[in-house]
Every structure is written in structure tokens, then in C-alpha cells.
Amino acid sequence: VLSATLVGNAFANEELTALSADAKNWAMPTGDYANHRYSKLNQITKDNVKDLQVKWTFSTGVLRGHEGGPLVIGDVMYVHTPFPNNVYALDLNNDGKILWKYEPRQDPNVIGIMCCDTVNRGVAYGDGKIILNQADTTVVALDAKTGKVVWSVKNGEHIDGSKAESSTGAPMVVKDKVLIGISGAEYGVRGWMAAYNLKDGKLAWKAYSTGPDTEMLVDPEKTTHLGKPIGPDSGIKTWEGEEWKTGGGTTWGWYSYDPKLNLIYYGTANPGSWNPVQRPGDNRWSMTLMARDVDTGMAKWFYQMTPHDEWDYDGVNENILVDAMQINGQPRDVLVHFDRNGFAYTLDRATGELLVAKKYDPTVNWATEVVMDPASDQYGRPQVVAKYSTEQNGEDVNSTGVCPAALGTKDQQPAAYSPKTGLFYVPTNHVCMDYEPYKVSYTAGQAYVGATVSMYPTPESHGGMGNFIAWDAAKGEIVWSKPEKFSVWSGALVTDGDVVFYGTLEGYIVAVNMEGKELYRFKTPSGIIGNINTYEHGGKQYIAVLSGVGGWAGIGLAGGLLSPENAAAWHGAVDQGRQQGDEAQVVGTAGLGAVGGYAGLAEYTTLGGQLTVFGLPD
Amino acid sequence: VLSATLVGNAFANEELTALSADAKNWAMPTGDYANHRYSKLNQITKDNVKDLQVKWTFSTGVLRGHEGGPLVIGDVMYVHTPFPNNVYALDLNNDGKILWKYEPRQDPNVIGIMCCDTVNRGVAYGDGKIILNQADTTVVALDAKTGKVVWSVKNGEHIDGSKAESSTGAPMVVKDKVLIGISGAEYGVRGWMAAYNLKDGKLAWKAYSTGPDTEMLVDPEKTTHLGKPIGPDSGIKTWEGEEWKTGGGTTWGWYSYDPKLNLIYYGTANPGSWNPVQRPGDNRWSMTLMARDVDTGMAKWFYQMTPHDEWDYDGVNENILVDAMQINGQPRDVLVHFDRNGFAYTLDRATGELLVAKKYDPTVNWATEVVMDPASDQYGRPQVVAKYSTEQNGEDVNSTGVCPAALGTKDQQPAAYSPKTGLFYVPTNHVCMDYEPYKVSYTAGQAYVGATVSMYPTPESHGGMGNFIAWDAAKGEIVWSKPEKFSVWSGALVTDGDVVFYGTLEGYIVAVNMEGKELYRFKTPSGIIGNINTYEHGGKQYIAVLSGVGGWAGIGLAGGLLSPENAAAWHGAVDQGRQQGDEAQVVGTAGLGAVGGYAGLAEYTTLGGQLTVFGLPD
Numbered sequence A, B: 001v002l003s004a005t006l007v008g009n010a011f012a013n014e015e016l017t018a019l020s021a022d023a024k025n026w027a028m029p030t031g032d033y034a035n036h037r038y039s040k041l042n043q044i045t046k047d048n049v050k051d052l053q054v055k056w057t058f059s060t061g062v063l064r065g066h067e068g069g070p071l072v073i074g075d076v077m078y079v080h081t082p083f084p085n086n087v088y089a090l091d092l093n094n095d096g097k098i099l100w101k102y103e104p105r106q107d108p109n110v111i112g113i114m115c116c117d118t119v120n121r122g123v124a125y126g127d128g129k130i131i132l133n134q135a136d137t138t139v140v141a142l143d144a145k146t147g148k149v150v151w152s153v154k155n156g157e158h159i160d161g162s163k164a165e166s167s168t169g170a171p172m173v174v175k176d177k178v179l180i181g182i183s184g185a186e187y188g189v190r191g192w193m194a195a196y197n198l199k200d201g202k203l204a205w206k207a208y209s210t211g212p213d214t215e216m217l218v219d220p221e222k223t224t225h226l227g228k229p230i231g232p233d234s235g236i237k238t239w240e241g242e243e244w245k246t247g248g249g250t251t252w253g254w255y256s257y258d259p260k261l262n263l264i265y266y267g268t269a270n271p272g273s274w275n276p277v278q279r280p281g282d283n284r285w286s287m288t289l290m291a292r293d294v295d296t297g298m299a300k301w302f303y304q305m306t307p308h309d310e311w312d313y314d315g316v317n318e319n320i321l322v323d324a325m326q327i328n329g330q331p332r333d334v335l336v337h338f339d340r341n342g343f344a345y346t347l348d349r350a351t352g353e354l355l356v357a358k359k360y361d362p363t364v365n366w367a368t369e370v371v372m373d374p375a376s377d378q379y380g381r382p383q384v385v386a387k388y389s390t391e392q393n394g395e396d397v398n399s400t401g402v403c404p405a406a407l408g409t410k411d412q413q414p415a416a417y418s419p420k421t422g423l424f425y426v427p428t429n430h431v432c433m434d435y436e437p438y439k440v441s442y443t444a445g446q447a448y449v450g451a452t453v454s455m456y457p458t459p460e461s462h463g464g465m466g467n468f469i470a471w472d473a474a475k476g477e478i479v480w481s482k483p484e485k486f487s488v489w490s491g492a493l494v495t496d497g498d499v500v501f502y503g504t505l506e507g508y509i510v511a512v513n514m515e516g517k518e519l520y521r522f523k524t525p526s527g528i529i530g531n532i533n534t535y536e537h538g539g540k541q542y543i544a545v546l547s548g549v550g551g552w553a554g555i556g557l558a559g560g561l562l563s564p565e566n567a568a569a570w571h572g573a574v575d576q577g578r579q580q581g582d583e584a585q586v587v588g589t590a591g592l593g594a595v596g597g598y599a600g601l602a603e604y605t606t607l608g609g610q611l612t613v614f615g616l617p618d
């Protein structure tokens, strides 16, 4: 008899499943298919973590925002960089000697159409290949041993000058396929998820986030939303006119996979244009969690967190899969999702049933609650507070004091889950905004934004722009919260040694115990927006992290937008001629509003691109 | 009665002398006026250096070759970068928080006329100001407290398109002046040394290396060469026609100062054009050590190490001043100079008398010896071996197997001197070359090279491209020699803890004991070409070093010249149309011959720009 797990393995990519089950490796960008970012390694413990030392370091040779983290498979570490997306294979047996490097050639024009820095969230491994998702949407499979190109395919069709499609997401290898998303919702890109054959790079399926049912790979009768069929042409009817064609709903975040259900999970980004007045309707299926059959791409269920977005609360954050979570006395196989909109959702991942939806920052104010009564016509919908409704306030009106800011209570920085504590460890933002939508017109290849945003630390709070929290997803409660000066833009790691790690925008790697007490802090060369991981080599546990300030929060530094000239040029490219006030406002509202909010970061760190590997004293 | 030392202090810049006498600081790029790079700090010793840990790190935000090192004055560290020559003031009391940063705007065209990477060897301190010598030859004085510009002056006249003057050297503050050199001997720049008033940046004096006596600030009767007056117009008569006008002799290396004698010391670079056939004569005063009165610039004595250079053996390396060295039973106040040409010279620094001239790598083969008999007409001259004479072999003939290569047995990487052992600790190259001179014509602003060079590890030796050696300058003997895989392109540091530190091109910081036994090795993010220094803060000794591979040895990586296209473009700009053979030759001979020789470096490191600070465990 095959156990459930073995059946799962048999269906999944067995090699990869086995590699990632061995805690010595860090074989997937997400650690495992469930996105736990939990490691069974326990040499480094809450008691000895204070003794951590830097063991070795590696400069990536590239500056700007370094998201994601290295893979470790056996004796080799694979390190990726932001644009131009170089990949290095480093020999762990030989002080990180470079076994091979891959330096793609890409049209640098793609830099200009990347909304939130030239980031890349990592390479994936499968079947002896390293899969790289380049900024210019080229997907390349490299021979893991030699770095030679095995196949190469173009996922997006066009960059600058036509459709402004770009890519930043980490691929996920599942079974015989590679899952790849797309970026560009700030440019009116109509998002999709694609699956390519791992073997030869041939397109297996492609599922759009908006548009006709056939192109969305939905069955209007069988694909459900909150338990009900979505009905025909939902991706067209919930938009005015042809707005769905520039409908956003890109897929630049993290993906998960449940081998038992054979479903993949991911979220879609904001609807095209940040001016809600311009696109009446629920704008389906932007801002939506999607569960799809990995073989066919057919959608099982959707859940739209923020219908008709008015704040840029992309729904792309990771979905963490937990089995048998006790909810109201029942064990449920769930998916936990910390949305940009400030609500943390727990759903039944087989059916998409909404189990919990609670604020994971009490200062979230744009909505009062998510309605949990299935009988209500508001079921599953956030209850918007009129004062903070940028749509109700209308075009050319500045809605002030909206919490969270556009970059959400959490953005791409992934949380970690410990099966030992049953808790989630969540890097968060603690930032509010003013948001003024205005009319824009769509031109292919150009920015399609239509809002002026400024950001600032949550008023009347601790003054900082972030918290690192522990969350109980069954109850929907914050267990503890540790304030940070800036948003925690790095991904967390939790280990069997009862330590939680995260990085800060100033560049500190921080270790805390299960009660949130700080145990260790070390300043790496540049701000950390990478995801911390761990591996074992030669019998010793290591902690690895990429430094390199950037991402949306760090775009002022990474994109040079703290300079008034560059900020003005940025507005020139984005604002369609709208006046932006004095120099301070021009700088403050550049980078989609992040530059002013995070300007203080320039006192703590500067651009970098380094790997730092920590270990215990010998 | 004033002691000699106090008289010295009174004449020198008292504040700076006091600051650099306090071992807690590292107040000058050279450590002290004598260029000892020796520290009295002794918490870190030969016994505990093995326990060193990385204490903090800082990314400079800039890639390519990071030469020089940070200054430490009290609670503030000043970090500089290669082009664009940013300067950071970091708060040592606050985890390296950025107190201020200065980001100059420079014409990026200067990058194209920097022969040997976009390096900068450091900022100087004096009178509350930080002096920055920018690539574009702008010299800026910044308020050390605020980073605000106090004064700014242009040292060179022109960059790209006219005279191709650039700058890389570290300024030296002496008394009320700032000494500043110039780069560009590969572009026919006529070199000079300039002194600017520390107070307001006004030019105090300017002394050319070639040309009329008045412009050279020499007295034909009083300025001596090997004890004899140099005679009138030596800087013109030793050249054919007007070649002295494009005569090189730039001053991009290190400077020293003797407060008692009130003399500054520095060397001049190669004569313009690497094709010796084109410039008959001794080409004075290229390749020359110069002793000048700091107040007036008037030359006291010269010593030309390599008359009529045929190999690009620039004479710019540091001059290390040692008092009362016992030579043949006599105490002599000497200057010790490890020349590119492979000879280490000990001279009386008051008179320029030649005391010792010996090979500091036994494989040096281009000359048999330097004649030491004052009665000989060859006195002080190296005896050239015909086989390795690129002049005698003639234009369009490839002289093979010349040792050392053009980058010398030592290049800019400064040695250290321990008064405790009386020995010099010297980072060296162990590289030979093939050199084929060819006819070139001078065009202002364009490369004026005229030789194709390839480099390789010294044949029939240990296979590596470098050694780290201990040298007895009284006897002219190697005491010990430690082989290294690549040239040791970083500056050394020796301490009262009986430890010598250096960095390697692979990125290791290495500590050895006084017998050359390795005690500690740690791999920093990128290749080290910076100079290691030490300071004390909060009662603890630290070791600081900049990583960032580049310089001439690392130009393949730093300038991207390992790519055939870029290598071909490099030749296009430098070779005046000469054919360079197949792709391998085009790459190998790019970067003035360094690219092929150091190609293997790409397996060990990649571009970076990081400060790493080490200390003992708490």
C-alpha cells in the first residue's frame, strides 16, 4: 500500500521532492512546495545563535535590490542577481570557488519598465537544470553542472515600446513543468500564469487572469468563488468595455503546490491603472487567489480579496500550506495568505472556503472587516470605509491617512511557518499613505498608473515603518509583534533550533526566539530584502542571506530617485504630464510613493549585492 | 631645547602629525609620512589573530577596483570609492551609520581614459577637511564634519578629447599644502606634481617631470642625480625633438615626507609611448625618484631607476623612510623603494646616494644588475640584457620571456615596514611577459601606447603569479617568500602584535607571522586590491579592508574585457588599427596585456565594493 505521502511524491517531481525533504539542501526558492521556510536543521539554536560568525562572503558583482536567496543542492550553491540576472554556481567544497557563471544579455530597456526595482526572486532547480526567469521574460534552463543553456523560451511577448511585460518572480518546478508568472500591472499588462515543459521549454498551458473563459482556463460551472460557480465570462463582465485587456492581475509573487490535490496556488496583482474611477466593476480576477490543476491549468477555485481595488493591494503574496490546522475544533488542510490589504486569510485549500480573515496589523483602516457570513451578499468582501475609499472620494481628490500604504501590510517578503509552534512569523510593513487618483490613458508600453501616492510611518504608533510578528492563523490573532524602524522587506526563516531569522532594510540580520526576543543582530554590507535560508554542509549548519537594498521600499536608493532630477524624470515617464508640486513633493512621490517614505534609509545603507554565510564557531 | 622630533612637528602639519601618531587613528592614506604602514596597536597578536571575526561590513555602493583604504579619525571612518568617487563618513559609535555622503558629478568619459581601472587610492585629511582627488582631476576639500564643499580646484586641464589627464592617486597633506599627482602616461600626458594650499585650494607650486628647468622646478647646478648636478635642460635634451611634451612621467603613486629635511619624495611613471624606438635618449625625468622641498617644490635630487624605459616599469611605487638603518656599519637615514623594474633600492634620502640596489625577485631577467661603482660611467644604471631589450630587438619584434611583466615585480600595492624587525613586508607580482613595440602617432586625448603585451606566471617557478616576501633593505636580501596564486595587489600592514596582513586577488585577507607562516585566512566578498589598515575604537583594535577586484591586474573582470567584443573594442581604442590576431589573442592582450594573464581570476571572484572590519571575539 502506498501512503498518502508516497502517492504525493509519485505525482510530484520525485527528485526535487526528495532534495527539498533533505534539510541539508535549500532546493527551492520557497524551501518547499508548502512555502514553510522552516528547516529541520537544529545545530544553530536559540541558545547558541548569539555566537554566530560570518563564515564566508561573496559579492554578486551586481548592485540594486537582491531579493530571493541562493539554492543549495549538495555541494553546490546557486546564486542569482537582479538585472542582468547573472547566475553563479559556487563550490561549497572549495571556499565558494566559481564553478560556472551565466551572464545573460538582455535589452537594458527592460529596466525602465520594472515598476519596483530590477529585482529577481531566485532560480529554481529541476531535473538537472537551473531555471532562470529573466527580467526580459526569457526563461532559460541551464545545465546545473556546466551552466550551458539547455533551452530558452520567451514567456512575455514584448518589453519596452510595446506591451511592457517584464519578470521578477521565482519559477517553481512541479512535476514535469515549470511555472512562470509575469509582471507589469503598472503598465496595463494583462497577467497570466504559464507552465512550460521542464524537459524542452515547450508551453504546456497559459492561464490569463482576466478575459474570456477559454483564455482564463476556467469552467464557468465548475470553477468556484466562495463555493459558487463563477459563471460565464466573469473576467470580462466585471470590467467596463475593454478594460480587461489592460487589466493587470499579473502573477509576480510566490507559488505553492499541494501534491495530494495536484493544485498550485498563487495570487494575482492589481487591476490595470490605479485610478479606480476609470474601471468600474469588481475587476475579476485581479487581486485573487487562484487554485489550478498543475497538469492542465484548469482553475478549481478563486478567491478575490480586494474586489475593485482602490489602493494597489496586489494579491500576489505567498500562500502557505498547512495540513490539519485545528479551526473551530476541526482539522483543516488550509492555505494561509497575508494579503497586502492588511488581512490575513485562512482558507480551505481544497475548496477555497474562507475560514479566517483578520487584520494582522490593528492599524489597518481602509476596511472594517471581511464579511464571514455565507448568507450575506457581502460574503467574503472587505467592508470599505468611505473616508478611505479613493473611488468614493473621486478623481483628483487626495485620500489621506489610508492604512496600509499601497505596498501593503506585507509585500513580496515571505513569512515562515513552524510546524512546532503552529505559528507564522511575518515580516510586515507599518506604513500609511495619501492617494490621489487621476485620469490616465493607455498607451502600449507606457506606465498606466493614474495615482499620486505618498507614504509615511503609521501615525500615532511606534514611529517605525515595520513590525515582525508572530501570527496564529487558526484564531486570526497576533501573538507578538516586534517593532522595526523600517519595513521588514526580507523573507523570514524559522528552524527546529527554535530561532526565527529575518533581515532589515538597514542591513541587519536579526535572530529572535519563539517569543520574539532578539538574540543576535549583525550588520551586513547593504540593506536586506533577500530571503534568509539555511543549509548543512560538511556536517555544519549555515545561514545564508543576500544583501542589496532595493525593491519597492528601497527604490529611492536603488533607482537613484532621491535626486530631484531623477525623481522629475521618473514622473515625466509615469505621470502623463500631471504637475507634482515642489521639489520635495516631486522626490517624495517618486517611485510610486515609496521614495519619500523610505528616504531615511539613505542614512543607514547604500547599494550592494553580497552573499553572507553565517555559522557557529568551529 | 627642542628635540629633532619636535622641530619636525613644528614644521609639519601639527594636527595631522599628532593624529597619525595616535595609533588609534588611521589618519593618512599611507598611515604616516614615512609610509611605514606599521601600527603600534597590539591587541591583535600572532597568537590570537586566528580568532578574528567579521565585526561589521559596509557596501560602498560602487563596483570595480577598490584601492586604498578608509581613514579613521576619532569616532568617524571616511570611506572612498572608485569612480564616481563617492565619500562616506561613517559613525563608529553607531554601527557605521552614514553621517554624510558626498557624490561628485563627473563626466563619465573619464572612465575611457583611465589606463588601469577606475581606481582611487584614498582621501586625505587635514585641518578639518577631507581632500578628494577625483578621477576627472578635480580636487575637492570637504568639511570633515558635514561633507560640504569648502573648495574645489581643477588639477588637470582636460580629460577626454583633449589631453586625457585623469587622477587616481591619494593626496598627501603636508604642512599647509595638499600634494596631488596626475595620471595618463599611456595617453602622452606630461606629468607633474602640484601643491595646493590646504586653506583655499590655490595652486602653490607645480613641478613637471619633463621639459624646461623652470617648469620642472630644478636648479641645474644644485639639483643632483647620483651626487652630480643634473645640468641645464636635462628634461628636454634627453628626448628627441618635442617628445618631452608627451613625455609621460606621471605621478600617480604614493608620496612620502621627511619633516626634518622638509622634503617630499615620489616617483615618476613611464615615458610617453611604450615603443622605445620612437623616443631615443634617457627620457629624463621619467622613471625617476624625486626629492623636493615641500614649500617651494624645488628639486633637491633625482634618481632615475630605468633610463629610457623599454618595458613600462613606472617608477611611482612608494618610498618608505627609515631612520638610522645600519648599512655597512653606518646608520643612514634612508628611503627604500621597491621598483616595478624588479630592483629594490635603498638610498640616502638627504642626498640621493645609492646604497643598495638588488633584485627582490630572483627571476628578474631584463637586467643583470645595477652598477654600484661611482667611478663607472654606468653608475646607477641597470645593465640591460640584450635578449630582453625591446629596443634592441626593435619595432614589430616580439621580445618574449621578459621578467617582470610591465606591471612589475611590484605595482601600486604598498609594502609595510616594521621598526621592530627592521624588515619590509612586500606584496609582489611574479609575472613575465612578451612585449612587441610598434610605431604609434600622438593624437591629443587618445591612447599613446605602441606595444602589444601578453602576461603569464613566471615560467619554471611555483606556477603562481605572486609572492609575499620579507626584505632586508640594508643587505638587499629576501628573508622569506610566500608564494601566492595571483599577484598580491593589496597593500600590507604590519603591527606591534607581530602580525603582517595582506589581501589577495581572490578576496582573502591573510595574516602571517614574522616568519611568513600563515595564521589566518578569510574570504571577503570580492578580490582585495585595497590596503589593509588598523584602528582602535571603544578600547578595541580592528582591522579594516576594502574588497573590490580590479586595478590593472583585475581589469579583465573590472572592465569586462574577458568578453571578446569588449576586448576588441578596447583594442580599437588603443591600437591605432594594428591587427591583434585571433579571438584568444585579442582577449589575452587587452587591458595592456593583463587580461590574459589574470583570466583565471574569474573562477574565484567577481566585482564588488565592500568594507569588511575584523576584530577579536568580545
Ligand SMILES: O=C(O)c1cc(C(=O)O)c2c(n1)C(=O)C(=O)c1cc(C(=O)O)[nH]c1-2
Binding pocket: A067, A115, A116, A117, A119, A167, A168, A169, A182, A183, A184, A185, A186, A250, A251, A252, A269, A270, A314, A406, A407, A411, A412, A550, A551, A552, A553
Ligand atoms: O503589478 C505588477 O506587475 C507588479 C510587479 C512587481 C514586481 O515584479 O516586482 C511588483 C509590484 N507589482 C508591486 O505592486 C509591488 O508592490 C512590488 C514590490 C516589489 C519588490 O520587489 O519590492 N515588486 C513589486
Ligand SMILES: O=C(O)c1cc(C(=O)O)c2c(n1)C(=O)C(=O)c1cc(C(=O)O)[nH]c1-2
Binding pocket: B067, B115, B116, B117, B119, B167, B168, B169, B182, B183, B184, B185, B186, B250, B251, B252, B269, B270, B314, B406, B407, B411, B412, B550, B551, B552, B553
Ligand atoms: O602612467 C600612468 O599615468 C599610469 C596611471 C595609473 C593609474 O593612475 O592608475 C597606472 C599606471 N600608469 C600603471 O602603469 C600601472 O601599472 C597601474 C596600475 C594601476 C592600478 O591601480 O592597478 N594603475 C596604474
